[in-house]
Amino acid sequence: MANVIRRQTPLARLGRMALYATLILAALFYLLPLVVMLLTSIKPLEEIRAGSLLALPLAPTLEPWAKAWGEACTGMRCEGIGGYFWNSFAIVIPAVLISTLIGALNGYALTQWRFKGSELLFALMLFGCFIPFQVVLLPMAQTLGWLGLASSRAGLILVHVVFGIAFTTLFFRNFYVAVPRELVAAAKLDGAGFFRIFWRILLPVSAPILVVSVIWQFTQIWNDFLFGVAFSGHDTQPVTVALNNLVNTSTGVKEYNVDMAAAMIAALPTLVVYVLAGKYFVRGLTAGSVKG
Amino acid sequence: MSALEINEVRKTFGNTEVLKEVSLAIESGEFLILVGPSGCGKSTLMNAIAGLEPVTSGEIRIAGRDVTWCTPAERDIAMVFQSYALYPSMTVRQNIAFGLEMRKMPRGEREAAVERVADLLQISHLLERKPSQLSGGQRQRVAMGRALAREPQVYLFDEPLSNLDAKLRVDMRTEIKKLHQRLGTTIVYVTHDQIEAMTLADRIAVMRDGEILQLGTPEAIYNDPVNRFVAEFMGSPSMNLIEATLEGDAGQGYRLRIATPGEDDLCLPWPRPTEALASRVGQRVLLGLRPEHFAEHDARLDEAAQGAPFSARVSVAEPTGADILLRLPLGTGEVTARVGPRCPAVPGERLALRIDLERAVLFDGESEQRLA
Numbered sequence: 001m002a003n004v005i006r007r008q009t010p011l012a013r014l015g016r017m018a019l020y021a022t023l024i025l026a027a028l029f030y031l032l033p034l035v036v037m038l039l040t041s042i043k044p045l046e047e048i049r050a051g052s053l054l055a056l057p058l059a060p061t062l063e064p065w066a067k068a069w070g071e072a073c074t075g076m077r078c079e080g081i082g083g084y085f086w087n088s089f090a091i092v093i094p095a096v097l098i099s100t101l102i103g104a105l106n107g108y109a110l111t112q113w114r115f116k117g118s119e120l121l122f123a124l125m126l127f128g129c130f131i132p133f134q135v136v137l138l139p140m141a142q143t144l145g146w147l148g149l150a151s152s153r154a155g156l157i158l159v160h161v162v163f164g165i166a167f168t169t170l171f172f173r174n175f176y177v178a179v180p181r182e183l184v185a186a187a188k189l190d191g192a193g194f195f196r197i198f199w200r201i202l203l204p205v206s207a208p209i210l211v212v213s214v215i216w217q218f219t220q221i222w223n224d225f226l227f228g229v230a231f232s233g234h235d236t237q238p239v240t241v242a243l244n245n246l247v248n249t250s251t252g253v254k255e256y257n258v259d260m261a262a263a264m265i266a267a268l269p270t271l272v273v274y275v276l277a278g279k280y281f282v283r284g285l286t287a288g289s290v291k292g
Numbered sequence: 293m294s295a296l297e298i299n300e301v302r303k304t305f306g307n308t309e310v311l312k313e314v315s316l317a318i319e320s321g322e323f324l325i326l327v328g329p330s331g332c333g334k335s336t337l338m339n340a341i342a343g344l345e346p347v348t349s350g351e352i353r354i355a356g357r358d359v360t361w362c363t364p365a366e367r368d369i370a371m372v373f374q375s376y377a378l379y380p381s382m383t384v385r386q387n388i389a390f391g392l393e394m395r396k397m398p399r400g401e402r403e404a405a406v407e408r409v410a411d412l413l414q415i416s417h418l419l420e421r422k423p424s425q426l427s428g429g430q431r432q433r434v435a436m437g438r439a440l441a442r443e444p445q446v447y448l449f450d451e452p453l454s455n456l457d458a459k460l461r462v463d464m465r466t467e468i469k470k471l472h473q474r475l476g477t478t479i480v481y482v483t484h485d486q487i488e489a490m491t492l493a494d495r496i497a498v499m500r501d502g503e504i505l506q507l508g509t510p511e512a513i514y515n516d517p518v519n520r521f522v523a524e525f526m527g528s529p530s531m532n533l534i535e536a537t538l539e540g541d542a543g544q545g546y547r548l549r550i551a552t553p554g555e556d557d558l559c560l561p562w563p564r565p566t567e568a569l570a571s572r573v574g575q576r577v578l579l580g581l582r583p584e585h586f587a588e589h590d591a592r593l594d595e596a597a598q599g600a601p602f603s604a605r606v607s608v609a610e611p612t613g614a615d616i617l618l619r620l621p622l623g624t625g626e627v628t629a630r631v632g633p634r635c636p637a638v639p640g641e642r643l644a645l646r647i648d649l650e651r652a653v654l655f656d657g658e659s660e661q662r663l664a
């Protein structure tokens with residue numbers, strides 16, 4: 001629709017300018033918190049106390065960032081959030097990969113190897129998307145205890161995988177349902193089995209939905225606080241929990257610049273993922289069927 | 293030993309019976325065509341043969357081996373789908389080689405097989421392309437190549453040409469015929485196109501509602517249909533079916549009386565009496581006449597050799613180039629007659645014609661089964 005031909009009357013041009021002005025203003029408004037955070041995180045404390053929130057820093061410094069990363073106190077310890085940052089990665093990466101893989105296999109089986117009750121099973125799995133996190137906190141804690149995974153990284157990964165499967169299955173099922181069944185039939189006749197067909201035929205055409213699933217899961221799990229706070233031990237806390245502890249630590253002066261820098265650090269990975277791959281996210285969500 | 297044998301195969305989806313005790317046997321090297329109206333179970337039968345859908349009961353044998361409960365891979369079958377079903381992420385070469393790779397053929401042999409098939413189908417220059425970079429006709433060739441590379445016991449084609457334009461379809465039809473003659477493969481082929489059916493088949497199976505009504509050579513299906521449905525389904529324009537009353541008896545011979553509104557009754561002698569006719573005297577029967585069973589009256593020829601005389605007012609004349617199709621009132625409706633391109637037919641005027649009853653067929657008015 002980009003190249004619809006229309007005569008440009010002065011009135012139409014004026015309308016267009018008004019439209020863009022509104023959009024830019026709205027965008028600025030939404031960007032404001034980020035800007036304030038960024039500005040605050042590179043100001044020395046005195047400047048924050050003296051100046052306005054939106055004033056540009058007179059003597060920009062990266063010290064708050066360094067402090068947030070390596071020295072700030074999160075509760076009892078004063079080692080910064082750097083270690084927890086890596087903790088988050090150690091939880092998020094396996095959880096994203098495993099939940100995406102299982103979701104893909106589920107979607108593949110539910111669409112291309114239908115069985116009696118497969119539609120019902122899918123409908124039940126969808127419930128998983130709507131279950132509030134709080135409801136499962138206690139049973140989950142008990143289950144992790146039984147499994148011997150309480151307060152461990154593996155336990156937290158398990159929780160995220162279990163919760164993610166509902167969403168990833170939904171994504172992949174809706175993508176694979178549009179793949180012609182004859183494609184899989186042809187591969188069966190060619191002699192390929194369940195996993196081989198998935199690996200060689202389906203997965204290579206799944207890039208759009210893989211991107212969607214990975215971005216979605218990454219943001220969800222990275223930003224999770226509740227499960228992190230409930231199920232992680234001291235050494236396995238994700239960065240969101242550490243950030244909370246850092247901000248709430250009440251010894252000494254309140255260092256807003258360090259708080260802001262820590263918040264920026266905690267938010268950075270999801271920002272980066274979104275900026276780099278956001279375009280594919282939208283494209284993947286609207287991707288059509290695979291042409292044979 | 294038959295290449296493919298289907299014994300009393302039934303298939304139900306829930307409460308609907310899609311295949312009702314279908315039985316047939318195909319010799320090695322035979323080209324069998326399945327035709328029938330949409331939804332009659334052709335694809336279901338193909339899927340059952342391929343092992344993509346389990347049958348409800350019955351038995352399927354391939355080269356003598358009972359494969360009823362074998363997986364598709366174990367059946368040694370290749371299938372060409374209407375949508376071609378090429379693997380989108382693979383090149384043409386990989387598409388053709390995939391089945392060979394799955395069957396653990398060594399790389400060298402695989403390459404040779406791909407080259408052989410590509411040569412045969414003239415797609416060598418396309419081997420490195422992806423399916424999305426091919427035209428419809430090229431995709432169709434690749435789909436055939438994928439099947440041909442494997443040299444299985446039986447090939448299944450489910451409407452392989454129906455997505456091509458008319459010209460390409462005719463070309464590919466000829467090529468498939470040539471390939472079959474050259475390679476002597478056993479083929480089961482589904483089509484909606486009667487010309488495809490008539491030209492390609494060694495035998496045709498006409499299906500309706502999950503049953504095979506008639507299985508026979510194209511000539512038998514065309515000239516000797518077992519019932520009204522088969523008669524009308526094959527042939528274009530389709531067979532004329534004219535209501536008539538059967539008169540006479542076995543001794544004097546039978547006659548067909550056809551009442552046409554606004555005309556004198558037409559009384560035609562029936563040349564081939566059968567036993568079934570005796571009990572139908574005085575009853576309503578259906579006379580089946582193909583358009584080419586009519587001919588222009590020719591004054592130079594012997595009267596007796598020309599068939600039964602008949603004249604009617606021409607309502608429409610449609611020249612097709614090779615011949616003229618005439619619409620004429622006969623019985624309660626109109627019939628189509630095919631006459632030579634020089635026939636002086638003028639719409640609105642009477643024309644003298646002949647009917648070749650030797651080739652005509654007769655169906656029961658009620659059961660619509662063949663009588664004579």
Ligand SMILES: Nc1ncnc2c1ncn2[C@@H]1O[C@H](COP(=O)(O)OP(=O)(O)OP(=O)(O)O)[C@@H](O)[C@H]1O
Binds near residue numbers: 328330332333
């Ligand atoms: N999975 C299914 N569940 C229920 N009914 C089905 C299923 N597959 C096919 N049918 C029914 O079985 C009948 C035969 O279908 P089939 O696809 O074999 O027809 P066909 O002869 O190949 O038709 P066409 O010429 O349109 O391809 C149809 O009435 C169809 O609705």
Ligand SMILES: [Mg+2]
Binds near residue numbers: 450
């Ligand atoms: Mg079909």
